[in-house]
Amino acid sequence: MNDKVEADESNVIKGKHWLIVIIILFVAGYIVYTRLHDFAKSRKEQKQWTAKDRDLAIVKCIEATGESGTKYPELTRDYCECSYDKILAKLTKSEFLEISKKPTKERTKILSPILQDCLIVYQNAVQQSEK
Numbered sequence: 001m002n003d004k005v006e007a008d009e010s011n012v013i014k015g016k017h018w019l020i021v022i023i024i025l026f027v028a029g030y031i032v033y034t035r036l037h038d039f040a041k042s043r044k045e046q047k048q049w050t051a052k053d054r055d056l057a058i059v060k061c062i063e064a065t066g067e068s069g070t071k072y073p074e075l076t077r078d079y080c081e082c083s084y085d086k087i088l089a090k091l092t093k094s095e096f097l098e099i100s101k102k103p104t105k106e107r108t109k110i111l112s113p114i115l116q117d118c119l120i121v122y123q124n125a126v127q128q129s130e131k
Contacts, residue, residue, distance in 0.1 A: 049088050057084045068126070075125045082118035090114050 061080035062069045069076040087096060091114075099110050 047092065047094050049093050053093065054084055054088060057087075072126055072129060075122060075129065078125070079118055079122035082121065083115045086114050086118060087111070 058077070058080045061083060062073075062076055065076050065080075091099070099107055102110070
């Protein structure tokens with residue numbers, strides 16, 4: 001009878017080990033899931049536009065306008081802000097970066113329809129300021 005009690009206690013303990021193993025596996029799985037979720041979230045955030053991206057793009061745009069940027073600084077800033085606001089609304093950061101890698105002619109063909117309204121306003125404002 002004593003052997004039977006020891007055997008029952010041994011089975012109960014073995015059953016508890018499985019419970020502990022299941023709890024450990026569940027906790028480990030949860031930790032892995034949480035880490036992967038955080039990693040995926042940080043990767044997604046890198047693919048989204050930030051205010052810093054916009055500010056840097058506007059500065060580069062102003063620099064790229066050369067003499068016009070110097071001669072018409074406010075109008076040029078307005079044009080660059082308009083342009084990048086349109087880009088931010090129409091393209092993801094990943095799409096824009098892919099377009100940026102293309103040759104100038106191809107890049108212009110893709111971006112011109114997006115920026116056309118801004119360019120017309122800029123050209124009209126420059127013409128008005130020259131009168």
